Amino acid sequence: MRGPGQRAGLSREAVVSAARAVLEQGPTLSMRAVAARLGVAPNALYSHVEGRDGLLDAVLDDLLGALALPAPDTDPAAGLTEVMTASHELLLSHPGLVPHFVARQGARGENAQRLGESMRVLLARAGVDDRAAQDTAIRVLVTHAIGDAAVAASPDGGPVPVDELRASYATGLGWLLTGALPRS
Amino acid sequence: MRGPGQRAGLSREAVVSAARAVLEQGPTLSMRAVAARLGVAPNALYSHVEGRDGLLDAVLDDLLGALALPAPDTDPAAGLTEVMTASHELLLSHPGLVPHFVARQGARGENAQRLGESMRVLLARAGVDDRAAQDTAIRVLVTHAIGDAAVAASPDGGPVPVDELRASYATGLGWLLTGALPRS
DNA sequence: ACCTGAACACCGTTCAAGT
């Protein structure tokens, strides 16, 4: 009910917000679904967002911005468990983001970097000073979260219940941390 | 150049084989590409295979059937490393299979079960007798392989080179195994 | 600058036919 040239009052924020809403409803995000929710033609989104991938990037970093960072004085192992569990839960509750997160090899937004830095601090406090060793540890931990979330995000529910996956994630995370951190 | 009713001489094997060829070429598998390679209408495949997911299942188990099982007398940790590394390499060389593998929460074909059984034997020989503990260990190991392969399978090559991902996979695998297996 | 309409080049899958 709007001709060419009539403004719809869109904004980048509104588009990202609508995308989040679409992802709450169903497991996948399509441009056309976001546009429909905004009462707008599909191609209208391209004035505010760099295609579907750009939109998913924005949504992902938006969600990561809401994650709580561990307190500066927490025990390193506890802090790392905290961050990784929170990230894992975030992915579990937004399955539609997982394939994109996977394709992007982890997030690359500013909030993702903020999380990465906080992990570096914790690792350093645990005695992992070498930057390459920190990289490896972070990559292994993030990959574990991505892999588990990806498996859990299977649309049909899958043969393995989510609770068991959550439990095995915690077990694996513990094994990885004792491997990554020097003995105290 | 074939009218309705004329046979094309297709078979399930031919379809699976064509699908493998398509996956060698590019990162994704579409029904229409497989059909084109066979010189056949897209819907002709449905006489031999249960849709795209069924076809991917068949291709995956076909590939798993070619994996070598560890010798019965190998050291458990070495054997598990062997199986998991081989599975990981398989996924690395067939990125198009990874999203499906992820969605299926690991393979469920007969060759996949064969691999699972051999892992159980190795775990038991290492002292992991409890079946639930074996399940957890296998799930963690498989998830690690899936997660790493999924990250490595990113289409654009991604910011992290495959060699580094392969190295961090090995590191993580080592951490997980020392966590999973009782101290010797 | 922002939005629309129409189009392009794809998908997987189904259905009614033909032999």
Add this chain to the structure above:
DNA sequence: ACCTGAACACCGTTCAAGT
């Protein structure tokens, strides 16, 4: 039983226009 043609219901994205 096996295959085709046509169609359905989708995709993401681009391009030329309109204000």
